[in-house]
Amino acid sequence: MLSLPPLYPITDASLVEPLSAQIRRLGEAGFPLVQFRGKPLGAKEQWIELRTxxxxxxxxxxxxxxxxxxxxxxxxxxxxEGLVPWGLHLGQGDLPAAEAKRLPGLAEAHLGASTHEAGEWEAVDAACDHAGVGPFRGTRTKAGHAAPIGLEGLRAGCAALRAQDLAPVAIGGLTLADAAACFEAGAESLAMVGEVHRTDDPAALGWEVQRQRWRVRPPFRRGQGLAIVGGSGAGKTTLGRELARRLALPFHDLDGAIEAREGRPVAAIFSAGGESAFRALESALLPDLLATPAVVALGGGAWESPVNREAVRTAGFAPLWLAEAPARAWVRAGQDPNRPLAQDRAAFMARWAARQPAWSLAPMALAFGHSSRELASALLDW
Ligand SMILES: Nc1ncnc2c1ncn2[C@@H]1O[C@H](COP(=O)(O)OP(=O)(O)O)[C@@H](O)[C@H]1O
Ligand SMILES: O=C(O)C1=C[C@@H](OP(=O)(O)O)[C@@H](O)[C@H](O)C1
Ligand SMILES: [Mg+2]
Incomplete structure (x- = not known):
C-alpha cells in the first residue's frame, strides 16, 4: 500500500493568502505532501498559482x-513544463483515473479518488493508489457535499479500500480530536482544510496527528531491526543512534562502517574512486549490518539502489523514511567537507527531488522542527 503522511493538508482558495504561498508555508512547516485545491478560482488564477x-x-x-x-x-x-505533480486527485465527476494516467507525463503520478458511500468504496478505478473516504462530518469548505459517513462509514470505507490495496484518506470536517478514532477506523492519512488553516501552528498539529497514528499503528515491532533512510542532513545518523540506545539494539551507521572498513573518510573514498566506488562499498557492507536486529542509518544515496532495498526487505528490517524538509537539511549538511554530494545547493536539491520517490516507498517519520530525542520518544510511545 502507498505510504502517506499522517496529515494531508489541502489549500483553501477562500483565504486571502495565495495558494502557492499556502503550499510554501506548509512545506516549510514540515508537511511533505499538500493538495492543491483551487476551486472556486478560475482556470487562469489556478494555473498561475499551481505553476508557481x-x-x-x-x-x-x-x-x-x-x-x-x-x-x-x-x-x-x-x-x-517539466513540473510533474506528485499526483492528481479526482472526484466522481472528474476525468476517470485510467484516462488521466494516459495523459503525457502523468503515467507515474499518484492518482486518488473521492469516495462517499458503499458502491464507490468497492469500485475504485484500478489506476488509483489512494482514495478519500468521507465526508466524515458536514463541512463548510465544500458546498453541496454528500451525507456525512461518521465513524461507522469510515470504518467500512477504509476496509473496502484496504482490500483493494488503496491507502484510505479520511476527509470532511476533521479536527485533531478525531485523529485517534479515524486511525483506529483504518484511515492511513487525515486530509484537513479548515483545521490546518485555522491553527497558527500547523507543525504542532502535524506532530500531534503523527503521534496519534503511531499510537494506533506503530511503524515497527519491538525487537525488529530498523533501517533509517532519507536525505543527507535529515538527521538519520543522529536519530538512529538515539533509537538504538532506547531500544537496546546495536547501532550501525553505513557511512561509519564504510569509513572503518576503508580506514579513510567518505570524502577520500569519493575523490579516489568516485561515487561508483562508494556505492559498491555501500552494497557490499550493508548486508553485514543487517545480519542481526539493529538500528541502521543509511547514507542519503543508499536507498536508490534496488539491491540495497531488497537487502533491507529480506532481512526483515522495517524501513523508515526520515522525511525532513530539504531546505532544513541543507542548513545542517550543506558544504560539510565530508559530504561530497552536499556541496552545491542546486545539485543537492535536484538530487533530493530525484530520490524522493524511492524514499517515499517507506513509511515516513516527520520531525516538524523537533529534536532527534523528541522524535525518538514519539516513535517509541506505544
Ligand atoms: N531533529 C534535528 N533537529 C536539529 N538538528 C538535527 C536534528 N537531527 C540532526 N540534527 C543535526 O543535523 C546534522 C546532520 O545530522 P545527521 O544525523 O548527520 O544527518 P544524516 O545522517 O541524515 O545526514 C547534525 O549536526 C545533527 O546534530
Ligand atoms: O547523499 C549521498 O549520496 C550521500 C550521503 C552521505 O550520508 P548522509 O545522508 O548521512 O549525509 C554519505 O553516504 C555520502 O556522502 C553520500
Ligand atoms: Mg548520516
Missing part, C-alpha cells in the same frame, strides 16, 4: 510534493 507552487517546490528538493485536485488539464500543462 510546483516551480518553487522543484527548486527546493521537490518539497512539498503537490497533488492537484480535480484539474487534470492543469496537471497535464504542468507536466508539459
Amino acid at each position: 507552487a510546483l516551480a518553487e517546490a522543484a527548486a527546493n528538493g521537490g518539497w512539498p510534493m503537490v497533488c492537484v485536485n480535480d484539474r487534470a488539464d492543469l496537471a497535464l500543462l504542468a507536466a508539459r
Whole structure:
C-alpha cells in the first residue's frame, strides 16, 4: 500500500493568502505532501498559482510534493513544463483515473479518488493508489457535499479500500480530536482544510496527528531491526543512534562502517574512486549490518539502489523514511567537507527531488522542527 503522511493538508482558495504561498508555508512547516485545491478560482488564477507552487517546490528538493485536485488539464500543462505533480486527485465527476494516467507525463503520478458511500468504496478505478473516504462530518469548505459517513462509514470505507490495496484518506470536517478514532477506523492519512488553516501552528498539529497514528499503528515491532533512510542532513545518523540506545539494539551507521572498513573518510573514498566506488562499498557492507536486529542509518544515496532495498526487505528490517524538509537539511549538511554530494545547493536539491520517490516507498517519520530525542520518544510511545 502507498505510504502517506499522517496529515494531508489541502489549500483553501477562500483565504486571502495565495495558494502557492499556502503550499510554501506548509512545506516549510514540515508537511511533505499538500493538495492543491483551487476551486472556486478560475482556470487562469489556478494555473498561475499551481505553476508557481510546483516551480518553487522543484527548486527546493521537490518539497512539498503537490497533488492537484480535480484539474487534470492543469496537471497535464504542468507536466508539459517539466513540473510533474506528485499526483492528481479526482472526484466522481472528474476525468476517470485510467484516462488521466494516459495523459503525457502523468503515467507515474499518484492518482486518488473521492469516495462517499458503499458502491464507490468497492469500485475504485484500478489506476488509483489512494482514495478519500468521507465526508466524515458536514463541512463548510465544500458546498453541496454528500451525507456525512461518521465513524461507522469510515470504518467500512477504509476496509473496502484496504482490500483493494488503496491507502484510505479520511476527509470532511476533521479536527485533531478525531485523529485517534479515524486511525483506529483504518484511515492511513487525515486530509484537513479548515483545521490546518485555522491553527497558527500547523507543525504542532502535524506532530500531534503523527503521534496519534503511531499510537494506533506503530511503524515497527519491538525487537525488529530498523533501517533509517532519507536525505543527507535529515538527521538519520543522529536519530538512529538515539533509537538504538532506547531500544537496546546495536547501532550501525553505513557511512561509519564504510569509513572503518576503508580506514579513510567518505570524502577520500569519493575523490579516489568516485561515487561508483562508494556505492559498491555501500552494497557490499550493508548486508553485514543487517545480519542481526539493529538500528541502521543509511547514507542519503543508499536507498536508490534496488539491491540495497531488497537487502533491507529480506532481512526483515522495517524501513523508515526520515522525511525532513530539504531546505532544513541543507542548513545542517550543506558544504560539510565530508559530504561530497552536499556541496552545491542546486545539485543537492535536484538530487533530493530525484530520490524522493524511492524514499517515499517507506513509511515516513516527520520531525516538524523537533529534536532527534523528541522524535525518538514519539516513535517509541506505544
Ligand atoms: N531533529 C534535528 N533537529 C536539529 N538538528 C538535527 C536534528 N537531527 C540532526 N540534527 C543535526 O543535523 C546534522 C546532520 O545530522 P545527521 O544525523 O548527520 O544527518 P544524516 O545522517 O541524515 O545526514 C547534525 O549536526 C545533527 O546534530
Ligand atoms: O547523499 C549521498 O549520496 C550521500 C550521503 C552521505 O550520508 P548522509 O545522508 O548521512 O549525509 C554519505 O553516504 C555520502 O556522502 C553520500
Ligand atoms: Mg548520516
